[in-house]
Amino acid sequence: xxxxxxxxxxxxxxxxxxxxxxxxxxxxxxxxxxxxxxxxxxxxxxxxxxxxxxxxxxxxxxxxxxxxxxxxxxxxxxxxxxxxxxxxxxxxxxxxxxxxxxxxxxxx
Amino acid sequence: xxxxxxxxxxxxxxxxxxxxxxxxxxxxxxxxxxxxxxxxxxxxxxxxxxxxxxxxxxxxxxxxxxxxxxxxxxxxxxxxxxxxxxxxxxxxxxxxxxxxxxxxxxxxxxxxxxxx
Numbered sequence: 001x002x003x004x005x006x007x008x009x010x011x012x013x014x015x016x017x018x019x020x021x022x023x024x025x026x027x028x029x030x031x032x033x034x035x036x037x038x039x040x041x042x043x044x045x046x047x048x049x050x051x052x053x054x055x056x057x058x059x060x061x062x063x064x065x066x067x068x069x070x071x072x073x074x075x076x077x078x079x080x081x082x083x084x085x086x087x088x089x090x091x092x093x094x095x096x097x098x099x100x101x102x103x104x105x106x107x108x
Numbered sequence: 109x110x111x112x113x114x115x116x117x118x119x120x121x122x123x124x125x126x127x128x129x130x131x132x133x134x135x136x137x138x139x140x141x142x143x144x145x146x147x148x149x150x151x152x153x154x155x156x157x158x159x160x161x162x163x164x165x166x167x168x169x170x171x172x173x174x175x176x177x178x179x180x181x182x183x184x185x186x187x188x189x190x191x192x193x194x195x196x197x198x199x200x201x202x203x204x205x206x207x208x209x210x211x212x213x214x215x216x217x218x219x220x221x222x223x224x
Contacts, residue, residue, distance in 0.1 A: 002150070032211070043112070043198050043215030044151065087150060093207040095141060095164050096200075098150030 002099030003027070004088045009103040012082075018075040020102050022088035027068050031092045035062065035073045037084040038101070044087065047073065078106045110135060112201050112216035120222045121189050129184045129219045133201030139163075140182040141213070142174060143198040151198055157182050158204060186221075194223045 005023045012018040024033060032051050036044040048055055048062045050071075055062040061074040075082055087101040113132045121127050133140050139158045143151035153166035157176035176182045180201075186193055197220075200213040 036213075041196075041217075041220075043200075043217050044213075046212050046214065049212070085150075091211075093211070095153040095156055095166065096213055097153065098143075100148075100150050 002097050003090050004099055006086075006088060006099060006102045008100065009105070011105050011107055012075075012078045014080060014106055014108050015077055018073075018078040018082065018104060018106070020073040020075075020086050020088075020104065022071045022073070024069055024071060024088070024090050027090045028092075031090040033062065033064055033068070033071045034089045034091055034096070035060070035071075036087045036089070036098075037082075038087070039081075039084045044098075047086075078104075080106050080108065082106050112199055112214050114197075114199050114216035114219050116219060117217070118220045118222075120224060122224050123189055123191060125189050125223075126185065126187045127189060127221060129186075129197050129199075129221070130181070131184070131199030131201075131216060132181045133199075134214045137201035137203045137214070138180050139202045139204050140176060140180065141200045141202070142182070142184045143200065144168070145196040145198060145218070147195075154184070189223045191223050194221060196220050 034049040035047040038044045050062050063072045083106045085101040115130045141156040142154040145151040155165040156163050160176045171187045173185045196218045198218045199216045
């Protein structure tokens with residue numbers, strides 16, 4: 001079973017920031033927070049990951065709370081191509097356990 | 109640099125048959141994991157291969173078996189197919205040297221298996 005919890009769905013207007021939350025209630029000290037997304041009929045795509053500090057790359061930003069019990073993935077300017085299922089995962093060196101994720105719909 | 113490649117992309121089988129799916133990992137990766145994704149659900153871990161041995165296994169019956177070759181490519185075999193085996197089968201590769209700060213899974217596009 002997945003260790004993380006996410007809302008099942010969210011909508012976002014095109015061009016606006018999409019903020020996707022995740023709860024990591026049982027995360028352990030050495031586990032990283034990962035975010036992946038899956039566009040219809042494709043394999044999951046890596047977005048970003050981090051341990052304690054906030055991270056940013058060309059795709060997104062990751063905000064991790066100080067107690068590491070929750071994280072937020074931020075897509076700063078969502079486009080229609082960002083419509084996908086987004087998964088957050090805690091992991092260190094084990095198999096990645098996916099929950100049902102959040103289905104993000106970016107609306108024109 | 110080729111990513112993870114899987115073949116075939118689509119497959120139709122009938123109940124009771126056997127199927128073999130193939131995966132070539134990303135260049136430089138030595139570990140292959142297989143996932144099953146039913147419609148509307150997240151991927152479920154089947155097993156992981158490293159150094160030609162099964163290293164971890166999820167909650168799947170032994171009808172599901174695998175193999176890893178010296179070139180790190182891998183096969184997933186499913187025997188005695190059931191209707192419930194219809195799913196997208198995903199292969200993911202990673203590098204054991206990068207566990208921790210640099211660990212990432214790279215996924216192929218999957219094989220869509222339909223069991224009739």
